[in-house]
Amino acid sequence: MRRQIEGARGVAESVAACRPQVVCAYPITPQTHIVEGLGVLVGTGALAGCEFVNVESEFAAMSVAIGASAAGARAYTATASQGLLFMSEALYNASGLGLPVVMTVANRAIGAPINIWNDHSDAMSQRDSGWIQLYAETSQEAIDLHVQAFRLAEEMSVPVMVCMDGFVLTHAFEPLEVPSQEDVDAFLPPFTPRQVLDPAEPVSIGAMVGPEAFTEVRYLAFHRQREALGRIPEIAADFAAAFGRDSGGLLHTYRCEDAQTIVLAMGSVLGTLKDTVDALRDEGIPIGVVGLTSFRPFPMAAVRAAVGGARTLIVLERAFSVGVGGIVSADVHMAVAGLDQRHHTVIAGLGGRPVTRVSLRRMLLDAEAGRLEPLTFLDLDRDLIDRELARVRARPRSGPAAENILRDVGVVGARPH
């Protein structure tokens, strides 16, 4: 039954249906409504047999999840942005130990400058943390991905991050279907840990490993993610069979059949992108879209198959690597190595800047006309940049760049400087 609810609420209910035994909560916008929702579900007894722990930091949140998972409990937490960075050391530890924690990342920019709005810099910064990263296109997909994530994590003994765009998905109210308890129970078996702290069978978890075996232990982590490449589509197919909805999998293609140009992106921007492409298709321009769901593991073969036929490939990213450019692009380019294609990276929607149909259309038409640079920052206000660069050249003590720019924009009071 579909209900008009907030995305975060849907995720909270979906996670609850997965019967986590330990949920650790630490607030950060825009993740808050998810853990608040879970707190209520535990408090009312709707989610029974679950310990809800209000921790003192995200570092503690992930650490509590590590302890809980190692003691054989299904463990869940959620975070975003600064919080994800704050738990970074523990993220690597959870994956290094092979503990199948599931976590929602309500994607948000990273400061400085501090910014609460949506982009993908947070999750991208943990690209190499050893976690599986699945990106939801819609709130419904986020709801569904959590059910799949627990199954995937526990089967593979690998932690899984479900990434959903902050505000755009977490805070949007729309008709959403939360899987029923019975259906989730049928889909998701109880957690059978590969390793568990049990006095009846004592093991040492987290022992020191030197050069003699470190490579092998790390290779096994790589191997497990490679195996996950096979399981992700199978679990998505099982999910579709059980719940009647296509969500998850490695990637989705949209109008790619005869596409000369393909845009690859992740997350909620795909909706706007598809609308833009529909309009261009109506005008006879053969453009398609690939929505990447699984960023880690990265589906090299599936990406190559999906985009290999296009003459122009555009990767639209919600984050970037300072000093290089695209992050997703680097992997995509590896997947299409040797193909005769033109490649563009477009960085868009940083810190919550709306990615509009108008801007996307202009960018796509530029690409059609051969005018698009290899690396483009969508809607970048060149004038603001030039003014700040001029200030820096003019005087050694030019002041904080962010404040200067805000003054130019007119957001900060016009104190002379």
Next chain:
Amino acid sequence: MGTQEIRYFQVGSHAVGNRLLDPGQRTVQSDPERANALTCGHRACQGCGEALGARYVVDAALRATAGRLVAVNATGCLEVFSTPYPETSWQLPWLHSLFGNAPAVATGVAAALRAQGREDVRVLAQGGDGGTVDIGFGCLSGMFERDDDVLYVCYDNQGYMNTGVQRSGATPPGARTATTEAVGDAPGAPFGQGKDVPRIAMAHGVRYVATATVADLRDLEAKVERAMEVRGARYLHVLVPCPLGWGSPAALTVRIARLATQTGLFPVYEARDGEVTGVTTIRRPAPVEEYLRPQKRFAHLFSHPSGPAALARIQEAADRNIRRYGLLGDGGPS
């Protein structure tokens, strides 16, 4: 006449040998059935106080819980010397995650056990002073404040030993470490710094807080046993000399720990719900020099011009402890 004076070999402790005690009062370590949770073959230095303390603590906790115990360990000497891959010295379920998160990991284990209805299994977390009073302090404070069912044991060797003896928030004033070298006008660790985590634990209202040393191992065992009778957050702070970091002879580990208590520099007490409920009084008081002299980390105090003033300040600190805790048994809260 043919009488012979009875001599106790644990000179100075006034303890009697186990054989003279009721079986029920004998130490855990004297029990041939003891768990031996940290088996031999580990790689601690000779005379390591931390290895000694940890064996007594974990064996006592195992006896108190009839073997239903899980241990969580912070990074540090204890973790490193006990588990070089593929060996492990631990004979109980044991988890090492990170340097600064042992209290939170232990909270997670306790929460998981509760959710699974296995509260008969208890949780012990342990770390060095760096892992406890510095980098893990946020997690420790959180665990205390939530009253999570964890006994946290800090093995205090007063420095970051595993990384080569650097200063921690538990390093005493005057001590030479690799980051407070014995150079300049005021050699060694600065005065007026450092934190007293047992008292900070008491300020959290932690149900059971105790200090102990490896000089009185029966006391250490007894405190672990008492801690295990309590549910909720508990804290045990154990002074464990480190021959390598302190520059003390390996054979003197126990004696130096005892001198730390006899000088008043390390008060041994118990507290419940934030109030001191028991103090181990000093039977043979000693001046601080007697404790400091055998340790190379304090050698400059006996040669540098600033030494006498520094020694006086250390003695003042000891005297303050003696007054604060009534360590001479004369009216303090014993």
